[in-house]
Amino acid sequence: MKIFKTIIALLLSILTIFILYVLFILGNISSFFSVHNIEKAASNIDTVHEIEKIQNSTATAGKKAEIADIVNMAYDEAERHGISKKLVDEIFNSKEVKEFLGKAVGSTTDYVVNGNKSEPLTSEDFNKILDDNIDDWIKNTNTEISDSKKEVLVIRIKNASRGIINNLPNNETINESFDQDTLNQIRFIFSKEVKTALVVLIAISMIIIFFLKKKENKWLVYLGSIALVTGLITVATSFIINDIVALSLNNYNLTFMTNTFSTIFSHQILITGVVTIIIAVIILIMKAILNKKTA
Secondary structure (H helix, E strand, O other): OHHHHHHHHHHHHHHHHHHHHHHHHHHHHHHHOOHHHHHHHHHOOOHHHHHHHHHHOOOOOOHHHHHHHHHHHHHHHHHHOOOOHHHHHHHHOOHHHHHHHHHHHHHHHHHHHHOOOOOOOOHHHHHHHHHHHHHHHHHHOOOOOOHHHHHHHHHHHHHHHHHHHHOOOOHHHHHHHOOHHHHHHHHHHOOHHHHHHHHHHHHHHHHHHHHHOOHHHHHHHHHHHHHHHHHHHHHHHHOOHHHHHHHHOOOOOOHHHHHHHHHHHHHHHHHHHHHHHHHHHHHHHHHHHHHHHHO
């Protein structure tokens, strides 16, 4: 009977590890790909550094070439009119521009993963950001520029950015590109109902393990082991998540964002794993203390 209980407890532990891991991944993905978190991630991008990588890269085919064309045009146009490179850097690296791009990406990822709809951003929205902030950007860089040169620079950036911004994926293009059943399946996987069901299954499994192994608090060993193994697997996942994020964003002509998004998402997964490992260690220490008290 004792062996039978141990086998059942081990099988339930393995099942719980799998369910808990799935819950962690689903929760992190649905959270990260919300508009707010993608926008927040975009605001942390060192755009100037990423731009330099694009300009120095030989791989500028397709979508990456579109970004490179805008970048090179902006710097060339500034140089042609005697405008400081610092001003162009300030524009590309400004919080307003980065958050705009993050919101553009986030509104689509949030729609695909979580089914949340938001108004698509347009080139007119970007133009308003440019008009509202250009004077502050000039002031921040102490750039001496005439009104005519400023107007030329703004017009050139607006013209160059229009094509890319208006061709960003949005709710309509997503609906055209994906079968509705596929979208519904994706959203169901990341839905609150699925996450709630996983939590319930974990709770039921742990209750059964408790009654099977409550003698001498052995259930704490199983609980700690489940948390420890799940935490280690989650930490391991954080090191391979970059490719997954790159794949999920490969439809965007915003290649320079991918590395930063991957890093931030990987860090989020890593934190989840580390916290779980810490909890596991605390549980196992508690078990050791209880053993000493009852010895």
